[in-house]
Amino acid sequence: MIPTIEASPEEIYDIELEKTLLQANAKLAKENRAQLDRHDITAIDFMGAIGSGKTTLIGRMAAKLKDQFNLAMFNGDATTVDDVNLIAKQGVPTVQLATINGCHLDANLVGKALRKIDLNKVDLIFIENIGNLICPAEFPLGSRARVVVVSVTEGPYMVRKHPHMFLGADIVVINKIDLAEVMGVNVEDLARDVHTLKPDIKVMLTSCKTGAGVDKVAAALLAIKESRADA
Numbered sequence: 001m002i003p004t005i006e007a008s009p010e011e012i013y014d015i016e017l018e019k020t021l022l023q024a025n026a027k028l029a030k031e032n033r034a035q036l037d038r039h040d041i042t043a044i045d046f047m048g049a050i051g052s053g054k055t056t057l058i059g060r061m062a063a064k065l066k067d068q069f070n071l072a073m074f075n076g077d078a079t080t081v082d083d084v085n086l087i088a089k090q091g092v093p094t095v096q097l098a099t100i101n102g103c104h105l106d107a108n109l110v111g112k113a114l115r116k117i118d119l120n121k122v123d124l125i126f127i128e129n130i131g132n133l134i135c136p137a138e139f140p141l142g143s144r145a146r147v148v149v150v151s152v153t154e155g156p157y158m159v160r161k162h163p164h165m166f167l168g169a170d171i172v173v174i175n176k177i178d179l180a181e182v183m184g185v186n187v188e189d190l191a192r193d194v195h196t197l198k199p200d201i202k203v204m205l206t207s208c209k210t211g212a213g214v215d216k217v218a219a220a221l222l223a224i225k226e227s228r229a230d231a
């Protein structure tokens with residue numbers, strides 16, 4: 001039996017502050033959402049571990065959807081601009097959200113980014129969160145849907161290890177399936193782990209390298225956009 005130490009709330013001295021922080025974030029997220037809805041903009045945020053393929057997937061989505069919609073992309077990255085530059089190259093208006101030491105985006109930063117673009121000229125915003133499978137789940141941003149991108153290179157247990165990330169998501173993309181065999185990871189097992197946590201969630205398998213499955217992800221994002229139009 002492995003000894004386990006679990007912190008009790010009394011031991012977490014900043015618990016009160018954390019609650020206030022999360023409440024403040026939730027309020028700002030609602031404000032972002034109301035502002036987006038007023039402009040008929042659908043925002044979708046992409047979360048996932050470092051290197052899971054968030055930027056590559058957003059790049060694929062931008063290539064597929066940019067002729068149909070006016071896109072924008074907000075990129076959360078601690079300090080570098082490589083990701084945002086990749087998407088900007090496609091002619092998509094972008095905003096870099098440098099969190100410096102911060103391990104997640106928050107609704108305040110996203111609200112600031114919304115003030116940097118012309119909301120009358122945008123239909124669909126992709127938000128790339130910081131690579132992290134824990135903190136982003138606690139901070140809604142005001143998006144209509146949350147996508148988690150996991151990759152087979154993270155190993156076979158990452159879904160079970162990070163349930164909160166998946167419970168808060170609307171779509172899970174299991175990426176880098178081209179590497180599944182060499183990694184010895186069974187993608188069906190990963191998909192089953194996700195469905196065990198959240199039975200009605202959409203799970204999609206992709207290789208952003210070969211393009212396998214990316215059309216299905218684009219169709220799912222389109223359906224989210226269209227469901228807004230019907231609302």
Ligand SMILES: Nc1nc2c(ncn2[C@@H]2O[C@H](COP(=O)(O)OP(=O)(O)OP(=O)(O)O)[C@@H](O)[C@H]2O)c(=O)[nH]1
Pocket residue numbers: 048049050051052053054055056057083130131132175176177178179206207208209210
């Ligand atoms: N083989 C393979 N490589 C991929 C795939 N998707 C992304 N990559 C590569 O994986 C690396 C990381 O991809 P990114 O899109 O930068 O990942 P990210 O999640 O945005 O990473 P961070 O922003 O640093 O958290 C890059 O070298 C991509 O080319 C895939 O489906 N298959």
Ligand SMILES: [Mg+2]
Pocket residue numbers: 054055056083128
């Ligand atoms: Mg990235």
